[in-house]
Amino acid sequence: MANIRRRTVLKSFGAVASTALGSTSAQSAPPIVQSELTPQQFGASGGDATADTLGWNRAVAEGARLGRPVMASGTYVLRAPAKSRWNWFRRPSATTHVAVQLHSHTRIFAKNCTILVGRPEVPPISKDERHILFGTDESIESGALTDIEFEGLTFDFREEFGPVHSFTYAVGIVGVDDFKRRNVTVTSTGTLAGRGLLSQNTRRRTDIGLKHVNIVQGIYTRYETGVVMRDISFDKFNEALDFDGPCSDVTLDGLQFRNGFREAQCIDTAAGDRWTISGVRAENTGPIVMIYVKANGWPTYRQWLENGDKHPATFVVPSNWTVRDVWGRNVGGTLKSRGETLGESLRVGTYRNEHWFKRQRGGPSPKNITIENWTLENSAPIAVNDCENLTMKNIVMSDPRTLDDKEAGAALVLREPKPDFGGQVTGSVSDVTIRNSRGMGVSAVAGRGLRLDNITVDGYNLSGGQQTNAGIRLRSRPGGYDRPELGRTAIKGGKGNDLDSSSK
Numbered sequence: 001m002a003n004i005r006r007r008t009v010l011k012s013f014g015a016v017a018s019t020a021l022g023s024t025s026a027q028s029a030p031p032i033v034q035s036e037l038t039p040q041q042f043g044a045s046g047g048d049a050t051a052d053t054l055g056w057n058r059a060v061a062e063g064a065r066l067g068r069p070v071m072a073s074g075t076y077v078l079r080a081p082a083k084s085r086w087n088w089f090r091r092p093s094a095t096t097h098v099a100v101q102l103h104s105h106t107r108i109f110a111k112n113c114t115i116l117v118g119r120p121e122v123p124p125i126s127k128d129e130r131h132i133l134f135g136t137d138e139s140i141e142s143g144a145l146t147d148i149e150f151e152g153l154t155f156d157f158r159e160e161f162g163p164v165h166s167f168t169y170a171v172g173i174v175g176v177d178d179f180k181r182r183n184v185t186v187t188s189t190g191t192l193a194g195r196g197l198l199s200q201n202t203r204r205r206t207d208i209g210l211k212h213v214n215i216v217q218g219i220y221t222r223y224e225t226g227v228v229m230r231d232i233s234f235d236k237f238n239e240a241l242d243f244d245g246p247c248s249d250v251t252l253d254g255l256q257f258r259n260g261f262r263e264a265q266c267i268d269t270a271a272g273d274r275w276t277i278s279g280v281r282a283e284n285t286g287p288i289v290m291i292y293v294k295a296n297g298w299p300t301y302r303q304w305l306e307n308g309d310k311h312p313a314t315f316v317v318p319s320n321w322t323v324r325d326v327w328g329r330n331v332g333g334t335l336k337s338r339g340e341t342l343g344e345s346l347r348v349g350t351y352r353n354e355h356w357f358k359r360q361r362g363g364p365s366p367k368n369i370t371i372e373n374w375t376l377e378n379s380a381p382i383a384v385n386d387c388e389n390l391t392m393k394n395i396v397m398s399d400p401r402t403l404d405d406k407e408a409g410a411a412l413v414l415r416e417p418k419p420d421f422g423g424q425v426t427g428s429v430s431d432v433t434i435r436n437s438r439g440m441g442v443s444a445v446a447g448r449g450l451r452l453d454n455i456t457v458d459g460y461n462l463s464g465g466q467q468t469n470a471g472i473r474l475r476s477r478p479g480g481y482d483r484p485e486l487g488r489t490a491i492k493g494g495k496g497n498d499l500d501s502s503s504k
Contacts, residue, residue, distance in 0.1 A: 036071040037059060037062065037063050037066070037068050037069065037070050037071060038059065038070065038071050038072065039052065039055040039056045039059045039070065039072060039076065040055065041055075041059065042054070042055040042056075042057075042058035042059045042062070043055040043058065044056055044059070044076060046074045046075055046076055046077075047075065047076075047077060048077065049077040049078065049079040049118030049119065049161070050079075052076040052077050052078060052118075053077075053078050053079055053081075053099050053100065053118075056070075056076065056078065056099075056100045057100050057101060060100055060101070060102065060103065060106055060108070060134075061101070061103060063105075063106065063107065063108075064103035064104060064105045064106050065103075067105055068107075069107035069108065069109045069149075070106075070107065070108045070109070071109055071110070072108060072109070072110040072111075072113040072153070073110065073111050073112050073113050074112070074113060074114075075113075075114045075115075075116060076113075076114070076115055076116065077115075077116045077117075077118040077161065078099040078100060078115055078116070078117065078118060078133045079099055079117070079118035079119060079120055079121055080097035080098075080099055080120040080121065080131040080132070080165070080168075081097055081098070081099065081120075081121050082097070082120075082121040082122040083097070084096055084097050084129075085097075085098060085137050085138075086137055086138040088128075088130045088138075088198075089305070089308070090305060090308075091128060093126040093128040093129070094126070094128045094129065094130060095125075095126070095129050095130070096129070096130040096132065096135075096138075096172070097120070097129065097130070097131050097132065098132045098134075098135035098136070098137075098172065099131075099132065099133045099134070099135075100133060100134045100135070101135070101136070101137075102134055102135060102136050102145065102148055102173070102176075103145065104145045104146050104147055104148070105146070105147045105148075106147075106148045106149070107147075107148075107149045107151075108134075108149070108150050108151070108153065109151045109152060110150075110151065110152035110153045110154075111152055113152065113153055113154065114153075114154045114155075114156050115133060115153060115154070115155045115156070115170070116156055116158070116160055116161070117133070117156075117157055117160075117161065117164050117168060117194075118161050119161045119162045120165065124165050127166060127167075128167070129165065129167060130167050130169065130172065130198065131165045131167060131168040131169070132168075132169045132171070132172035132198065133155065133168070133169065133170050133171065134150075134170065134171045134172075135169070135171065135172035135173065135198075136172065136173050136174055136175070136176060137174070138174045138175070139174055139175025139201065140175070140201070140301065140302050140305065141175060142175055142177065142201055142202075142203055143175065143176075143177045143203065144174075144175035144176070145173075145175065145176045145177070146176065146177040146178050147177075147178050148173065148176055148178070148179050148180070149179075149180040149181075149182075150171065150180070150181045150182070150184055151180075151181070151182045151183055151184070152182070152183050152184070153184050153185070154184070154185040154186075154187065155170040155184070155185070155186045155187070155194065155196075156187055156188065156189055157186075157187070157188040157190075157193040157194025157215065158188050158189045158190030158191075158193070159190050159191060159193065160190070164188075164193040164194060166216070167195065168193075168194060168195060169194075169195045169196065169197060169198045169220075170184075170186055170194070170195070170196050170197065171196070171197050171198070172197070172198035172199075173197075173198070173199050173200075173202060174199075174200045174201050174202075175200075175201045175202070176199075176202050176203075176205075177202070177203045177204055178203075178204045179199070179202060179204070179205045179206070180205075180206045180207075180208075181197075181206070181207045181208070181210060182207075182208045182209055183208070183209045183210075184207075184209075184210050184211075185210070185211045185212075185213070186210070186211070186212045186213075186215055186218070187211070187212070187213040187214055187215065188213070188214045188215055189214070191214075192214050192215065192216060192236065192238070192261065193214075193215065193216060194215045194216060195215065195216050195217040195218075195220065196210075196212060196215065196217065196218045196219055197218070197219040197220070197221070198219075198220050198221075199219065199220075199221040199224060200221065200222050200223055200224075200245075200301060201223045201224075201301040202221075202223075202224045202225075203224070203225045203226050204225075204226040205224055205226070205227050205228070206227075206228045206229075207228070207229045207230070207232060208228075208229075208230050208231060209230075209231045209232075210229075210231075210232045210233070211232075211233050212232075212233065212234045212235070212237060212240070213234075213235050213236060214235070214236040214237075215236075215237055215238075216237070216238045216239070217237070217238060217239045217240070217242060218232075218234060218237065218239070218240045218241055218242075219240075219241050219242060219243075220239075220242045220244060221242070221243050221244065221245070221247060222243070222244050222245025222246065222247065222270070222301070222304070223245055223246060223247065223300070223301040223304070224243075224247040224248075224250070225247070225248050225249055226248075226249045227247060227249070227250040227251065227252075228251045229241070229251070229252050229253070229255070230251075230252075230253045230254050231253075231254045232252075232254070232255050232256070233255075233256040233257075234256065234257045234258065234260075234266070235258045235259055236258075236259045236260075236261065237257075237259075237260055237261065237264070238260070238261050238262050238263055238264065239263055239264075239265050239268065240257055240260075240265065240266050240267065241255075241266065241267045241268065242265070242268045243267075243268065243269045243270055243272075244268070244270055244294075245270050245271070245294070245297060245304065246270060246271040246272045246297050246298075246299070246316040247269075247270075247271075247272040248272040248273045248274055248275075249273070249274050250272065250274070250275045250276070250277075251275075251276050252267065252275075252276070252277045252278070252280075253276075253277075253278050253279050254279045255267070255277075255279065255280045255281070256280075256281050256282075257280075257281070257282040257283070257285050257288070258282070258283050258284060258285070259283075259284050259285070260284065260285035260286050263286055264285045264286030264287075264333075265285075265286050265287055265290065266280070266282050266285055266286070266287065266288045266289065266331075267280075267288065267289045267290070268287075268290045269289070269290060269291055269292070269318065270292070270293065270294045270297055270316075270318075271293050271294065271297045271315070271316040271317050271318050272316065272318060272319075273318075273319050273320055274319075274320050274321075275318070275320070275321040275322070275323075276321075276322050276324075277289065277321075277322070277323040277324070277326075278322075278323075278324050278325045279325050280323075280325070280326045280327070280328075281326075281327050281328070282326075282327070282328040282329075282331045283328065283329045283330060283331070284329075284330050284331070285328075285330075285331050286331070286332065286333065286343055287331070287332055287343055287344050287345060287346065287347060287380075288326060288328050288331055288332075288345055288346055289323055289326075289346050289347075290344075290346075290347045291318050291321065291323075291346075291347065291348045291349070291366060291369060292318075292347060292348070292349055292350040292366070292385075292386075293315060293316070293317045293318065293349075293350050293363075293364075293366065293386075294315070294350075295311040295315055295363070296308070296309050296310065296311055296312075296315070297312075297315040297316040297317070298312055298315070298316070299312075299316055313362075313363070314363065314364060315363055315364070317363075317364045317365060317366050317367065318366040318367075318369065319366065319367045319368055319369075320367075320368045321366075321368070321369045321370065322370040322372070323346075323369075323370070323371050323372075324370070324371075324372045324373045325373045326373070326374045326375070327374075327375045327376075328345055328374075328375070328376045328377070328379050329376075329377040329378060329379065330377070330378050330379060331345050331376065331379045331380065332344050332345040332379045332380020332381070332401070333380060333401075342380050342401055342402075342403060343380050344380050344381055344382065344383045345376055345379045345380045345381065345382055346371065346374070346382045346383070347383050347384075347385065348366060348369055348371070348383070348384040348385065348386070348387050348390065349365065349366055349384060349385035349386025349387050349423065349425075350385060350386060350423075351385055351417075352385065352386060352417035352418075352421035352422055352423045362422040363422055365386045365387060365388045365422070365423050365424055366386060366387045366388070367387065367388035367389055368388070368389050369387050369389075369390055369391070370391040370392075371390070371391070371392045371393075371395070372391070372392070372393050372394050372395075373394045374394070374395045374396070374397075375396045375397075376395075376396070376397045376398070376400065377398045377399060378398070378399045378400075378401065379397070379400060379401065380400070380401055381400060381401075381402055381403075381408070381410060381411055381412065381413050382395070382397070382411070382412050382413070383408070383413045383415070384413070384414045384415070384425055385415055385417065385423070385425070386416075386417060386423035386424065386425065387424070387425055387426070387427065388424055388426055388427070389426060389427045390425065390426065390427030390428070390429070390450075391427055391428055392427070392428070392429040392430070392432070393428075393429070393430045393431045393432075394431050395412070395431070395432045395433070396432075396433045396435075397411045397412070397432075397433070397434045397435070397437075398435045398436065399435065399436045399437075399438075400434065400436075400437050400438065400439075401438060402437060402438045402439030402440070402463075402468065403439065404439065404463070404465045404467055404468060405439075405467055405468070406467040406468070406473075407443055407445055407475070408443065409439035409440055409443065409465065409467055409468040410437070410439055410440035410441060410442055410443035410468070410473070411434045411437045411439070411440070411441055411442070412429075412432065412434065412441065412442045412443070413442075413443050414429065414442070414443070414444040414445065414446055414450060414484070415443070415444075415445045415446070416445055416446045416447070416477040416478065417478070418478040418479065419477075419478060419479045419480075424446075424449065425446045425449075425450055425477075426446070426447075426449035426450055427449075427450060427451075428450075428451045428452075428453070429450070429451070429452045429453075429455070430452070430453045430454050430455075430487075431453075431454045432452075432454070432455050432456065433456040433458070434455075434456065434457045434458070434460070435458045435459055436458070436459040436462060437457070437459060437460045437461070437462065438461075438462050438463040438465075438468075439460070439461060439463065439465060439468035440460055440461065440468045440470050440471065440472070440473055441455070441457030441460045441471045441472055441491070441494075442455060442457065442471075442472045442473070443472075443473045443475075444472075444473070444474050444475070444483075444484045445475045445476070445477060445478070446477050446483075446484045447476065447477045447480050447482045447483070447484070448482045448483070448484065448485055450484040450485070451484065451485040451486075451487065452472075452484055452485070452486050452487065452489075453486075453487030453488055454487065454488045454489075455472060455486075455487075455488070455489045455490075455491075456489070456490045456491075457471040457472060457489075457490070457491045457492075457494070457498075458490075458492055458493050459492075459493040459494060460491070460493070460494035460495070460496070461494050461495040461496045462494075462495065464495055468496075469494075469495060469496025469497065469500075470494075470496050470497050470498070470499070470500035471491035471492075471494050471496070471497070471498045471499060472486070472489060472491060472498070472499050472500070473500040473501075474486060474499075474500070474501040475501075483501060486499075486501070
């Protein structure tokens with residue numbers, strides 16, 4: 001395989017390829033030009049999993065030692081080793097097998113470079129195993145490694161050398177500071193397979209210009225601080241961005257999602273402080289954003305590892321979030337084996353129902369959540385189940401799909417839990433337009449802590465359902481007597497009562 005030319009390296013990657021040596025004479029000696037550091041120099045041949053894996057490990061280690069980038073082009077095959085260096089979530093069955101070990105100051109710059117998945121050194125013993133092509137050891141302490149960068153790589157999870165293990169990740173990092181990916185593609189040109197990133201206990205992760213096509217999952221993360229993701233796209237996926245545990249100081253901008261399968265979740269989140277999500281487009285997917293809490297959301301990574309699925313009395317919740325400038329068409333449906341099941345386009349708050357009550361009693365609510373400038377077409381409802389100080393404004397929903405349910409059968413559902421279960425829905429909802437809803441326009445079950453204003457419903461209960469025969473339905477919160485406050489409304493074109501605020 002030809003090396004990337006020095007001029008191309010300087011232009012594309014900004015690398016310095018020469019070192020000047022000092023001279024005792026009046027005139028300096030000419031610079032000595034270093035050759036590019038490539039996997040081939042360390043035995044990688046391109047197509048041989050054993051040679052490629054060994055060559056990449058040596059190249060990455062030497063590049064980190066010298067502070068020089070590894071330059072890559074061509075096609076390589078990496079395979080998971082038999083040896084496991086750590087266990088994910090400390091599960092005995094979740095042994096973790098890393099093909100290429102990352103180090104501090106690892107930089108991989110690629111042009112026309114594809115990484116394929118080879119047959120593991122030994123077959124997986126458990127479905128719970130984690131196979132990682134480029135990865136680190138586990139670290140409970142933050143900052144165990146720093147300054148790791150990928151640019152220009154393509155990971156192709158096609159089954160050229162046999163089935164790809166279901167939990168195979170392109171990259172897996174734990175305890176890393178300052179991690180960057182730019183212009184990386186994660187794809188499967190065969191059957192749907194592969195996962196992009198496993199990230200835990202990290203600080204300052206940056207992803208710019210990533211593409212994901214025909215994969216299982218884009219990211220799976222928890223306990224991250226300082227995340228920036230911009231210009232990220234997904235086409236044909238099961239789960240896109242899965243923030244499965246608390247993360248804080250997160251910025252997501254310029255995200256595109258198309259053609260989801262099964263769960264088809266675009267942005268699935270658990271908890272954390274100070275999030276901004278903006279510039280999102282989704283079409284033919286499941287939920288665009290899920291903002292809820294998990295009862296095992298311990299405050300720190302160490303506590304989560306040590307306590308597992310035990311539930312703290314005070315778990316981490318989402319707080320101080322803004323989700324703005326979102327467009328979606330045909331979103332919120334979940335493709336199941338028996339057909340499509342209606343879900344939600346957006347969910348705020350966990351369902352605090354009997355199942356939740358058995359596992360967790362009480363606990364804090366998501367708070368200070370702002371939802372603004374959303375446009376949804378032929379999509380599932382927006383549901384707010386639990387939120388303190390919600391701000392929702394400038395929402396347009398056309399032809400929303402709804403359930404046939406007296407509380408949840410609306411385009412916009414605002415529903416407080418029972419008092420014993422904890423939780424609340426308070427704040428303001430304003431400047432909402434709903435057109436041609438199959439069920440109700442708005443269903444609000446809450447108290448006076450929730451105010452609605454400037455709500456337009458133009459066409460409701462078009463399915464003629466007996467339980468959804470209202471444009472706006474207001475009910476007292478469970479066990480309460482007061483209802484949400486209602487300001488200006490414009491309701492017309494429906495089958496039933498424009499406004500239903502009875503006590504029934």
